[in-house]
Amino acid sequence: MEYVILAVVIALVAVGLTGYLVVSGRKQKQLPRPEAPSATPTITAPPAEPHVGDEAETLREEPRRTIEEVDLPTAEEIVEEPQALEDPVMAAPPAPEIEVPEPTAGRLVRLRARLARSQNSLGKGLLTLLSREHLDEETWEEIEDTLLTADVGVAPTQELVERLRERVKVLGTRTPAELRTLLREELLTLLGTDFDRSVKTESGTDTPGVVMVVGVNGTGKTTTTGKLARVLVADGRSVVLGAADTFRAAAADQLQTWGERVGARTVRGPEGGDPASIAFDAVKEGIAEGADVVLIDTAGRLHTKTGLMDELGKVKRVVEKHGPLDEVLLVLDATTGQNGLVQARVFAEVVDITGIVLTKLDGTAKGGIVVAVQRELGVPVKLVGLGEGPDDLAPFEPEAFVDALIGD
Known part of the structure; x- marks a missing residue:
């Protein structure tokens, strides 16, 4: 029994000695030297925001002005009555600018040229066919097709072709100027020049x-x-x-x-x-x-x-x-x-x-x-x-x- 107690004591002494040596070694180890402070200041985080339950800061007394110390504008400085500013959202929309239309007479010249560009193919096609040296049946059929393609209609086309046949036969020789005059007269007859084409906008009574x-x-x-x-x-x-x-x-x-x-x-x-x-x-x-x-x-x-x-x-x-x-x-x-x-x-x-x-x-x-x-x-x-x-x-x-x- 004595031997056991002695062995335990020796073991404890050995453990204590070993810990002492380890600690002593750590103390002797050299720590790195701190570097010189930088020229840039260290930025620290702002203080945390207060949360619910934190104590409020004690109120501090501040000087306040009395009514006698407040400067009010004099009557001379008030030059006009104050006016309320208009809310741009609620304001009424501006009235549209009224245009001045172009007079009717001035528009016709411009519109004639535009009409000529779209319709010229019909007239040129007819003049080309009528200018042929021999106006045979095939040519007259082409003239009919040209008129029908232009949506003149079957009955008006037949009437126009018949009149052109008669007048060309009587005319004999056909110069470009004569053909143009001939075709113009027949087309005007087909359209009708005796129609009243005015828009009736006047009432015989007092009403509009x-x-x-x-x-x-x-x-x-x-x-x-x-x-x-x-x-x-x-x-x-x-x-x-x-x-x-x-x-x-x-x-x-x-x-x-x-x-x-x-x-x-x-x-x-x-x-x-x-x-x-x-x-x-x-x-x-x-x-x-x-x-x-x-x-x-x-x-x-x-x-x-x-x-x-x-x-x-x-x-x-x-x-x-x-x-x-x-x-x-x-x-x-x-x-x-x-x-x-x-x-x-x-x-x-x-x-x-x-x-x-x-x-x-x-x-x-x-x-x-x-x-x-x-x-x-x-x-x-x-x-x-x-x-x-x-x-x-x-x-x-x-x-x-x-x-x-x-x-x-």
Whole structure:
């Protein structure tokens, strides 16, 4: 037992001695010398933000001024009454700038040149064929094809060819100048120079002249109504617009925009409302304002003839409660050619058409549609659209049209 106790004591002594040596060795190890302080100051983190539960800093007393120490402005320094600043968000939008449309006479010269560029191929083709030394049957068939391609129509084409045959046979020799004169005379006869092509905008009574614009949507009907307002304003007439096309989205907005440009007011109603009611209100407002002309834009749906007849018939009846309807203009797209005649027949059966407006005439070489539609309806083409500009609507002049066809 004594030996065991002695062995334990010796072991403890050995362990203690070993720890002492290790610690002593660590103390003797040299630590690295600190470097010299840098010139850049050490940036310390800002103190932490106070959190909920932290004690607030004790309030410190600060000097405050009394009412006697505050300097108030004198009466001489107050030069005007204070005014409230207008909120730019709530302020009313600025009124649109009213444009001054180009006079009708000034537009015709520019539009003639544009018409000549689009229609010249027809006239040149006819003059080339007529200038052949021998006008055989094949040549006359080519002349017929040229006229039919230009949408002149079958019956007018046959009439024109027959007259040309007779006159060329009598004429004998054919110089270019003689052929041009001959063709010009026959085309003018075909177009008709005895039509009254003026747009009726004057009423025989004290009420304004009332013009109703009809046509299929997509032909430029609403745009034509707006352009016609510009033509009338340019001629010194005051205009009220009636947005009776309530079934086409944004039709009333489009017409109102046209009116605002020239200072013409637009009478409109809710989308899908009664067109006849709006037309009635437009004429009523035109009478109250003493306007010269009321232009009524109508819907152009063709899905059923019965619905179209009922709608346009009702508009016509309510307008005539104020006074006579002076003009009914049918808007047709010249680029549709013979398909436009189908539309024309439907509208002619529904309402008494008094004049035709051909739009996009500058975008087609089928100017013969002028002849075809006049022959179909028995009413004259009164206005033509020759571009997308606001002043690209002009009165139709047969002489200028034929001169554009066959060139100078």
